Amino acid sequence: MAVRIGLVGTGTVGGGCIDIIQKHRDDFKRHYGIDIELARVCSRNPEQAAAHGVEGLFTGDFRDIVNDPDIDLVIELIGGTTTAREVVLESLAAGKAVVTANKALMATHGKEVMDAAEAAGRELAFEASVGGGIPIIDPLKHSLIANEVLSVMGIVNGTTNYMLTRMAEDNMSYDEALAEAQEAGFAEANPSADVDGFDAAAKIAILASIAFNSRVTMDDVYTRGITNITPVDLEAAADMGYAVKLLAIAHRTPGGIDVRVHPTMLPADHQMAKVNGVFNAIYVIGDAVGETMFFGEGAGAGPAASAVMGDVLEVARHLSQGVPPLVGCTCTDELPILPIEELSMKYYIRFSVADRLGVLATMAEVFARHNVSVHSMVQRGKGETGAVDVIYVTHQAKERDVRSAIDEIKAEDDLLYAEPSLIRVEE
């Protein structure tokens, strides 16, 4: 008997899911013995359902799906943490399995919904919440579990990776790159979730929770976006042999979890430095497997629907064979989150300064006094208004000390012409 599916949300990804079911239902039966049937479709836009030829399954009220005893599995694709949370919790409570692509929900209410799934004895799968079509949650929950994961790092936001690629390769300004991304449909009219790093923060919270077996929420993630990055920085980084990426980073350290999102300089020959445009990649380092990377399209109807429907088929396989949930919440440890101020790393800092004698001496003295050891200093061509860019790359230094030094330099009278640019370096 077919596993009956209720779909909530018929936007880009939901439409992609309908397409896959219509195209491949017979293949799934023949290849895997898994039969799925789209039973009901809920949306605010009946015309979206009609566009995919499923207007006969349409309802405007998600409770028509939750309350339908014949529906076995609910796909939640409306996003956000309000109605989506109700859809997920009420579906589980009604005894249905749930597949969701909702990163915000998993990164903020992850424990609540995982607990609800466990209480209901139902599966909750969310591969599509990170990395679009790239299999990453499933490998972390299955293939790689023999490892103690040491690091997970990702280019997990296609919009900002596209913008940084255009800025680096075509010398575009931030504003030009953003306008182009919006034009191409890669960026929203309000781009904050992407450019301020919040989207990436949600995703690394989810990945870190699984990788380190310890709950990490979005609030735990130190988050900075790309709004202050200029072509000057990208050019200077390239000259030094680095690429700049908005990296979502999670390291296991002896003291706890180091988890953050910020523009990051990566050596140009690092595999992730070569991931350009809207592509995503997640880098996983395990104590046995060593370095691995998962690369692919991080957004779009096809890729996201591939991940959602992969989950749907897996859950449907279990339902039709009477197999109970095999993997629930794996956050069995409670590792502390390290405050960024306590971390040590290398820094790229660009100051736009007055081009006059004594400036370098002043800054050198401030760095020294704050225990920030300078690895290299280079001046680059004069900007407007006669200012000159002075770029420092530090040795390993403490974030707290670097910030104190920068604050003190900023406080000097008539020294800086603009807000300093700070990019952390990951080797």
Next chain:
Amino acid sequence: MAVRIGLVGTGTVGGGCIDIIQKHRDDFKRHYGIDIELARVCSRNPEQAAAHGVEGLFTGDFRDIVNDPDIDLVIELIGGTTTAREVVLESLAAGKAVVTANKALMATHGKEVMDAAEAAGRELAFEASVGGGIPIIDPLKHSLIANEVLSVMGIVNGTTNYMLTRMAEDNMSYDEALAEAQEAGFAEANPSADVDGFDAAAKIAILASIAFNSRVTMDDVYTRGITNITPVDLEAAADMGYAVKLLAIAHRTPGGIDVRVHPTMLPADHQMAKVNGVFNAIYVIGDAVGETMFFGEGAGAGPAASAVMGDVLEVARHLSQGVPPLVGCTCTDELPILPIEELSMKYYIRFSVADRLGVLATMAEVFARHNVSVHSMVQRGKGETGAVDVIYVTHQAKERDVRSAIDEIKAEDDLLYAEPSLIRVEE
């Protein structure tokens, strides 16, 4: 109660598995509720068992494991298709689940052992047979199943990728690169399985079988190695914007499966062109997911043991929860294998010719008569003996026609100074 494991084979990978069990057994229990116990270890070398402190579990006869009713799961790591086949078939017949890293076995006797597993009602897992630690079989059998897979391409042999990288980047000869790889332990004393492409052929047979739901065996794979590749070819390819990789390729085409292993020119900006050294990568193109790549270490104790133990933990999870095998053989279709002579692609062909008038006219005439359209022709510096390298890149041409043209040129009196070099181009 712990799932009891019998390990057959205590070489590099087997040793890595013992290390993982000893290091992380408690973590597996705490994180996943999976308890595994190493119950018996079989090897030809008792000292290998002793080196890992498990001499108390040692036996020299694998039937001590097969016949032990308390052993639930057998890990086969001896390789080859003779004793290994007996270990796998007898273990399954005795009601044990089996995890193997044996690519040769799966690529030649895949149907037999999958059928045996099905008949026995036991799981047979083989993630480590392809790509070392890189999760690829599991993603193809789970996360990506909503896709019709269009192509699977891989750099799946680390030895040859290391050699080609050294030849390209450091202008080494084939012999120098091989000697260095042997010195570093990447290549065997008899390197044929690697350099002649047989290792890669076994792996693409396995991947193609899963990706296309149709059995492909090693004999189906057209296989050429890297023994004829010279630094001249790598330099010429680089100048044209290509990298040369030993690629294992499988395409789904309307007429059937195109599956082969040979040196391949890839555009330098292709994500796989940037995979260097001993690293492996598998590129999967699906109709929904688009382009994805799985990258990592293709060999070595840690990576291979990561894959083996990932399978072991997954199977142990099922055994301890009383879950029957969920995914067996998925080769439900019977797609024909296309003979390479019928395929059309682009070709790089280098002739070492006598530097005299009329040579180019002769060759141009032969190409034209065989319907091979030339995209570009370039001469490169004189070789020894006054010969000159003439390099052609063709437009899309039929393999059969290209071979006829080359054979005819080879048959010309006093024209060629050496065997022509042929590299297929993948865009």
